[in-house]
Amino acid sequence: MKNRTLFCDVTVIDIQQEQPVLNHRYVGVSDGKIAYIGEEKPEEFRDARSVDGKNKVLMSGLINSHTHIPMTALRGYSDDTDLQDWLYNKIFPIEDKFTKDTIRIATQLGVMEAMSFGTTSLSDMYFFSDEIASVCAQSKIKANISRGAHLFTEEFDPTAHQAMVEQNELLQKWNGYDQGLILIDCAIHGEYTTNYKMWEYVRDLAASWNTRIQIHLSETQKEHEECIQRYGMTPTAVLHRHGFFDPSVVAAHCVYITEEDMDILKEKNVTAALCPVSNLKLASGRADGNKMLQKGINLSLGTDGVASNNNADLFEEIKLTAMLQKERAKDPTCFEAQEVLQMATRGGAIAQGRQKETGTMAVGMDADLILLDFDKPHLYPCHNVLNNLVYSAKGSDVCMTMVRGQVVYENGEFKTLDREKIIYETNKILMPTLFGTSHL
Numbered sequence: 001m002k003n004r005t006l007f008c009d010v011t012v013i014d015i016q017q018e019q020p021v022l023n024h025r026y027v028g029v030s031d032g033k034i035a036y037i038g039e040e041k042p043e044e045f046r047d048a049r050s051v052d053g054k055n056k057v058l059m060s061g062l063i064n065s066h067t068h069i070p071m072t073a074l075r076g077y078s079d080d081t082d083l084q085d086w087l088y089n090k091i092f093p094i095e096d097k098f099t100k101d102t103i104r105i106a107t108q109l110g111v112m113e114a115m116s117f118g119t120t121s122l123s124d125m126y127f128f129s130d131e132i133a134s135v136c137a138q139s140k141i142k143a144n145i146s147r148g149a150h151l152f153t154e155e156f157d158p159t160a161h162q163a164m165v166e167q168n169e170l171l172q173k174w175n176g177y178d179q180g181l182i183l184i185d186c187a188i189h190g191e192y193t194t195n196y197k198m199w200e201y202v203r204d205l206a207a208s209w210n211t212r213i214q215i216h217l218s219e220t221q222k223e224h225e226e227c228i229q230r231y232g233m234t235p236t237a238v239l240h241r242h243g244f245f246d247p248s249v250v251a252a253h254c255v256y257i258t259e260e261d262m263d264i265l266k267e268k269n270v271t272a273a274l275c276p277v278s279n280l281k282l283a284s285g286r287a288d289g290n291k292m293l294q295k296g297i298n299l300s301l302g303t304d305g306v307a308s309n310n311n312a313d314l315f316e317e318i319k320l321t322a323m324l325q326k327e328r329a330k331d332p333t334c335f336e337a338q339e340v341l342q343m344a345t346r347g348g349a350i351a352q353g354r355q356k357e358t359g360t361m362a363v364g365m366d367a368d369l370i371l372l373d374f375d376k377p378h379l380y381p382c383h384n385v386l387n388n389l390v391y392s393a394k395g396s397d398v399c400m401t402m403v404r405g406q407v408v409y410e411n412g413e414f415k416t417l418d419r420e421k422i423i424y425e426t427n428k429i430l431m432p433t434l435f436g437t438s439h440l
């Protein structure tokens with residue numbers, strides 16, 4: 001039958017269980033859902049595609065809860081640079097040159113990379129978001145797309161503000177597309193790049209659509225302290241005063257938030273999306289994930305844009321999150337493997353408002369699954385599958401990525417995207433348009 005798959009004799013990771021490693025299991029996928037998990041080979045899957053699970057690990061797909069996919073075009077373009085110089089002299093001038101075509105190519109490239117590294121759902125904040133939504137829809141990757149917005153003037157007319165106009169168009173056109181494959185989130189870029197008029201408008205817009213808001217929050221010390229000078233309050237506190245956290249909010253970074261800020265985030269059910277690679281590369285700092293976890297705040301992981309990462313491999317975020325938090329707390333027992341994997345899966349699903357459909361290995365959930373090949377030198381011996389997943393595995397160990405039961409990536413091949421064409425167009429169209437060169 002169509003789109004029925006049976007993973008045979010595979011090691012299953014179910015993060016929700018106290019003992020999350022389930023050996024020698026059969027997992028049946030039918031109609032896009034996980035239909036069976038058990039120790040016996042199910043009769044009803046005898047006509048399904050059979051996938052040999054020997055030396056392989058099957059788990060929920062990873063969720064990248066903070067990224068700017070088209071920034072994939074800027075990979076390696078400007079590294080080892082001061083943040084202000086990097087942004088104003090390198091990144092912004094190239095972003096000004098983006099066209100519909102180059103956004104499409106960069107997004108296709110970024111989605112290919114994400115899929116090959118085991119990401120089944122991502123949250124994006126950028127511009128040309130209609131194009132980004134279109135690529136994600138064609139690629140069959142789940143995506144929460146938002147239009148980043150700035151406001152540097154006192155006057156604010158949402159009907160004339162380009163980002164707000166586009167945000168509204170996105171909601172109308174894409175929210176819930178393909179039975180929720182694409183969801184539209186609202187967004188403001190950050191406290192320091194907007195003002196209360198936009199906060200209140202976006203708050204009400206998100207509430208009226210029952211959708212979420214994406215924001216950068218206290219990413220750098222400068223931004224955090226300038227807000228205190230401006231308003232006498234932290235970014236979290238001033239946004240809270242305007243009811244900004246009343247809808248569901250995903251706050252990226254949260255490096256400088258105070259304990260009082262954390263109490264607000266907990267009270268308002270805000271997700272903190274940690275982006276450790278980007279924070280380290282731009283020398284922004286390290287979020288206090290340990291304290292946030294103790295407060296009961298939902299944590300998820302994000303790569304941020306590839307310009308500050310320089311890849312979309314969430315396994316790097318997983319390992320680095322564990323290591324950084326241990327170092328920050330001076331406690332190697334905190335941020336255990338299971339906890340960090342939970343952030344990369346269910347934590348991300350909660351951030352996206354998708355926890356009823358994805359992020360958990362359970363019958364009835366969408367079959368958003370990844371299969372990892374553990375028959376690699378760096379994964380032997382395997383005393384503990386979870387430890388190897390967190391501390392030894394890489395995105396390139398993913399050999400199959402499935403979204404809603406449909407294989408989108410398998411053993412180097414992309415099923416919904418044309419790899420050769422995308423690479424060709426990257427060299428022949430994207431590079432000359434943005435950088436004036438076709439060199440690799």
Ligand SMILES: [Zn+2]
Nearest residue numbers: 216252304305
């Ligand atoms: Zn970002």
